[in-house]
Amino acid sequence: MKYYDYPKLFVLALPVAIFFVTFFIVPMVQLAIVGASGDSGVSSYFTIVNTPRHFESMLATLLLSIAVTFTALVISTTAGLFLVRNIFPGKEIVLSILTFPLAFPGVVIGFLIIMLAGRQGLIGLVTKALLGEKTVFAYSMLGLFFGYLYFSIPRVILTIMAAAEKLDKSLEEAAKSLGAPPFRIVIDIIIPALKPGLIASGAICFATSMGAFGTAFTLATNIDVLPMTIYTEFTLNANIAGAASLSIVLGLVTWIALFISRSLSGQTIAVSG
Amino acid sequence: MNKKQIFVIQLIFTLLVCSFLIIPVFLSVLAGITQNFFVGIKSGFTLRWVFEVLDLYSGTIYLSLMIAIACLIATLVIGIPAAYVLARIGGRISRFIEETIILPVAVPGLAIALALIIIYGGFRDFRSSWYFILVGHILFTLPFMVRSVLAVLSSTNFKELEEGAASLGASFWTRFFTIVLPNSKPGILAGSLMVFTLSIGEFNLTWMLHTPVTKTLPVGLADSYASMRLEVASAYTLIFFIMIIPLLLGMQILSREKN
Amino acid sequence: MQKDTTSIELISCGKTFKDGTRALEKINLNINGGETIVLLGPSGCGKTTLLRIIAGLEEPDEGGKIIFNKENVTDLQIEKRNVGMVFQSYALFPNMNVKENIGYGLKVRKLDKNKIDDRVSEMLEMMHINDLSLRRIDQLSGGQRQRVALARAIAVRPRVLLLDEPLTALDAILRDRLRVEIDSLLRSLGITAIYVTHDQSEAMALGDRIVVMSDGKISQIGTPRDIYYHPQNEFVADFIGTVNRILGSDIKKLDSLEGKELLFRPEDIEIVEKKYSHLTGVVKASFFLGEKTRLIVNYNAGEQLSLEGRYKKEYVIGSEIHLRFNVDSLIILPN
Numbered sequence: 027m028k029y030y031d032y033p034k035l036f037v038l039a040l041p042v043a044i045f046f047v048t049f050f051i052v053p054m055v056q057l058a059i060v061g062a063s064g065d066s067g068v069s070s071y072f073t074i075v076n077t078p079r080h081f082e083s084m085l086a087t088l089l090l091s092i093a094v095t096f097t098a099l100v101i102s103t104t105a106g107l108f109l110v111r112n113i114f115p116g117k118e119i120v121l122s123i124l125t126f127p128l129a130f131p132g133v134v135i136g137f138l139i140i141m142l143a144g145r146q147g148l149i150g151l152v153t154k155a156l157l158g159e160k161t162v163f164a165y166s167m168l169g170l171f172f173g174y175l176y177f178s179i180p181r182v183i184l185t186i187m188a189a190a191e192k193l194d195k196s197l198e199e200a201a202k203s204l205g206a207p208p209f210r211i212v213i214d215i216i217i218p219a220l221k222p223g224l225i226a227s228g229a230i231c232f233a234t235s236m237g238a239f240g241t242a243f244t245l246a247t248n249i250d251v252l253p254m255t256i257y258t259e260f261t262l263n264a265n266i267a268g269a270a271s272l273s274i275v276l277g278l279v280t281w282i283a284l285f286i287s288r289s290l291s292g293q294t295i296a297v298s299g
Numbered sequence: 300m301n302k303k304q305i306f307v308i309q310l311i312f313t314l315l316v317c318s319f320l321i322i323p324v325f326l327s328v329l330a331g332i333t334q335n336f337f338v339g340i341k342s343g344f345t346l347r348w349v350f351e352v353l354d355l356y357s358g359t360i361y362l363s364l365m366i367a368i369a370c371l372i373a374t375l376v377i378g379i380p381a382a383y384v385l386a387r388i389g390g391r392i393s394r395f396i397e398e399t400i401i402l403p404v405a406v407p408g409l410a411i412a413l414a415l416i417i418i419y420g421g422f423r424d425f426r427s428s429w430y431f432i433l434v435g436h437i438l439f440t441l442p443f444m445v446r447s448v449l450a451v452l453s454s455t456n457f458k459e460l461e462e463g464a465a466s467l468g469a470s471f472w473t474r475f476f477t478i479v480l481p482n483s484k485p486g487i488l489a490g491s492l493m494v495f496t497l498s499i500g501e502f503n504l505t506w507m508l509h510t511p512v513t514k515t516l517p518v519g520l521a522d523s524y525a526s527m528r529l530e531v532a533s534a535y536t537l538i539f540f541i542m543i544i545p546l547l548l549g550m551q552i553l554s555r556e557k558n
Numbered sequence: 559m560q561k562d563t564t565s566i567e568l569i570s571c572g573k574t575f576k577d578g579t580r581a582l583e584k585i586n587l588n589i590n591g592g593e594t595i596v597l598l599g600p601s602g603c604g605k606t607t608l609l610r611i612i613a614g615l616e617e618p619d620e621g622g623k624i625i626f627n628k629e630n631v632t633d634l635q636i637e638k639r640n641v642g643m644v645f646q647s648y649a650l651f652p653n654m655n656v657k658e659n660i661g662y663g664l665k666v667r668k669l670d671k672n673k674i675d676d677r678v679s680e681m682l683e684m685m686h687i688n689d690l691s692l693r694r695i696d697q698l699s700g701g702q703r704q705r706v707a708l709a710r711a712i713a714v715r716p717r718v719l720l721l722d723e724p725l726t727a728l729d730a731i732l733r734d735r736l737r738v739e740i741d742s743l744l745r746s747l748g749i750t751a752i753y754v755t756h757d758q759s760e761a762m763a764l765g766d767r768i769v770v771m772s773d774g775k776i777s778q779i780g781t782p783r784d785i786y787y788h789p790q791n792e793f794v795a796d797f798i799g800t801v802n803r804i805l806g807s808d809i810k811k812l813d814s815l816e817g818k819e820l821l822f823r824p825e826d827i828e829i830v831e832k833k834y835s836h837l838t839g840v841v842k843a844s845f846f847l848g849e850k851t852r853l854i855v856n857y858n859a860g861e862q863l864s865l866e867g868r869y870k871k872e873y874v875i876g877s878e879i880h881l882r883f884n885v886d887s888l889i890i891l892p893n
Contacts, residue, residue: 038384041380042400045437050438053414131501131517133521134536136524141330172319176319237503256409281402456649463643466720468638481651
């Protein structure tokens with residue numbers, strides 16, 4: 027059956043191949059070439075190291091993404107494990123709330139952070155009433171942190187819950203029967219079993235945070251995270267080569283992170299924030 | 300600490316996480332229907348801002364819907380056959396191609412948009428039409444359609460079903476349309492919802508690809524966040540939520556059925 | 559040979575897969591029209607590959623030929639070969655109900671609707687599944703699925719019926735019942751059928767002839783009785799039923815067998831009084847199985863053999879017993 031079908035399979039694969047080569051492969055290759063076409067040629071790929079502004083931006087984005095990833099992992103594992111192991115009235119609603127933001131675009135999430143911590147935000151209102159002074163952090167690094175956390179938590183929770191549902195309950199019971207206290211069970215049984223899921227969702231979280239543009243666009247007019255740097259290089263400074271080389275570097279970083287995630291979990295693709 | 304206490308602490312923690320996610324949504328909905336949010340809800344409720352948004356931005360809503368529908372059709376037409384071919388050939392080649400098709404999701408939208416502009420920005424008519432945005436959306440959503448269909452195909456023994464159909468005399472195309480397509484339906488449905496939802500909300504690519512005459516809903520949103528009063532921005536966001544929540548609900552129902 | 563049945567001739571059909579594994583050595587096989595042939599062997603012996611080559615799901619290596627009634631079908635795709643196939647997992651289409659599944663082959667052949675309905679009803683009747691006609695596939699039990707799969711394969715009036723381990727997925731009781739049904743179905747249809755299984759009792763019950771396969775080769779072809787009582791090599795002797803080995807020199811009063819290795823079935827040895835004895839041994843273990851008892855006996859300080867019979871008496875472990883062979887049923891393998 028196989029061999030007779032090859033020409034027909036080829037016909038079926040043709041549209042996607044043409045589209046993909048025309049609108050992705052060729053443009054990306056061109057982008058890489060343009061990235062090397064600046065004043066300093068191929069070495070412009072190292073501007074990220076030797077241009078202080080780019081380096082700082084890269085560093086800030088890395089640190090932010092790492093911080094978000096770890097926080098999201100801790101929060102989501104705690105909540106995710108709780109949700110898998112307990113049944114209580116209203117659980118369905120809680121689950122819905124935790125997963126809905128999955129498809130919110132980054133700009134909207136930025137705005138939601140403004141609602142929370144902006145000039146007319148809830149936190150400002152509460153702090154003014156309590157302390158007499160308005161706390162506003164939506165437009166700072168902290169605001170970005172919360173914004174990224176907002177789109178990370180649902181992603182991680184889903185993966186953790188999926189992994190936790192597959193946990194072999196008898197392992198835990200065996201550990202208990204051998205006299206292990208609860209915290210030992212968490213350290214010796216649960217965390218190791220969740221490890222692939224944790225790494226996978228952590229990588230997704232990290233990659234999404236690195237490349238997040240929408241949230242940063244709404245909040246970070248004054249903060250140089252990498253996507254914003256690329257954007258300003260391109261639009262304000264008309265430094266197309268610089269923007270191109272930075273994009274390629276950023277793309278490589280996120281792709282590697284997601285590749286790790288996929289090879290560990292075999293599923294999940296991230297939606298950009 | 301006894302069991303009960305641990306339960307309560309964990310519950311409170313989970314509810315706090317929930318509030319972090321839901322309170323801003325609630326606030327934004329509230330702001331969208333309040334006369335003056337700065338004064339508070341005592342200023343009264345109104346649909347004034349919603350109408351103002353519809354007045355100012357209805358074009359972006361139509362454009363987004365149109366692009367989402369076109370994007371859905373395109374991903375169906377090229378994505379389902381792609382998924383089937385990948386499932387049929389299998390092995391390392393298939394995984395390599397799959398990995399390549401997923402690239403547009405792994406690489407930040409900004410980079411892809413930049414690449415598209417560098418190479419096709421010179422074609423003025425194309426650059427200034429909504430097809431330019433459509434191309435970006437198809438690139439970005441295609442992986443979701445392909446993976447969704449592929450997942451269903453790999454979980455059914457479709458090769459044996461096809462062999463069964465072939466033994467009964469069905470040709471390649473008959474098998475494709477009477478066996479493969481109907482049995483991929485759950486994947487096609489889930490993929491379609493995902494594609495449509497993502498296309499409506501796509502910002503990262505679209506912001507770079509849009510022109511003043513091709514503004515989509517999220518572009519309009521960003522615009523209103525930067526330049527409009529909070530109530531208008533909130534009302535606009537509210538409209539976006541109203542559009543997207545049924546789609547999200549649909550996805551949840553589908554994934555629950557699967558389990 | 560019945561008039562409208564299809565004979566099958568395989569000439570030099572081998573199969574090497576793309577990754578280099580050799581699933582089937584080049585073999586020749588003739589199957590008479592209307593005959594039920596069972597391909598029997600352990601997993602990985604090439605029996606399923608052989609079936610798939612006959613079906614047209616695999617191509618034989620260069621030089622192989624498949625002839626249906628003098629017509630060379632080697633290059634004919636499966637959908638043109640008009641074979642009926644029953645798969646191990648049934649391969650019923652989940653997007654169709656029972657009726658639609660059975661009628662699929664007819665619909666593909668563009669028969670008109672009335673004819674399809676008639677034939678489908680006939681099949682439902684024949685398989686005793688009338689009341690299932692509108693059920694979805696996932697609402698059927700394993701045995702029901704099996705019947706639908708058979709009905710679907712037969713509905714198109716195939717030239718040959720190919721069955722790939724059709725009973726493996728079922729539990730033991732159902733398997734026995736369906737085995738009887740399949741047997742009478744095949745006889746009443748008079749169709750050429752090729753049946754793949756790894757279960758020797760299934761093979762014995764169903765096959766007009768059995769093709770025993772191992773390592774991609776045919777070990778022996780013969781009627782069930784042939785295969786059981788006259789195995790031509792060690793593999794066949796071991797694979798079909800239980801077999802004991804003994805050296806001719808260990809047997810008293812049978813001097814003519816001196817120096818030869820003899821094989822015999824557990825039921826072909828009797829417990830007798832000492833004076834008739836060919837061999838004396840000690841009972842090592844005894845298993846009462848209901849309709850028979852199996853004894854494990856040690857002889858010659860360490861050699862072991864097993865015997866089966868309807869012994870009324872209980873043999874205590876450690877007791878000495880005397881054994882006598884049924885000389886006619888001793889198997890001597892050709893060298």
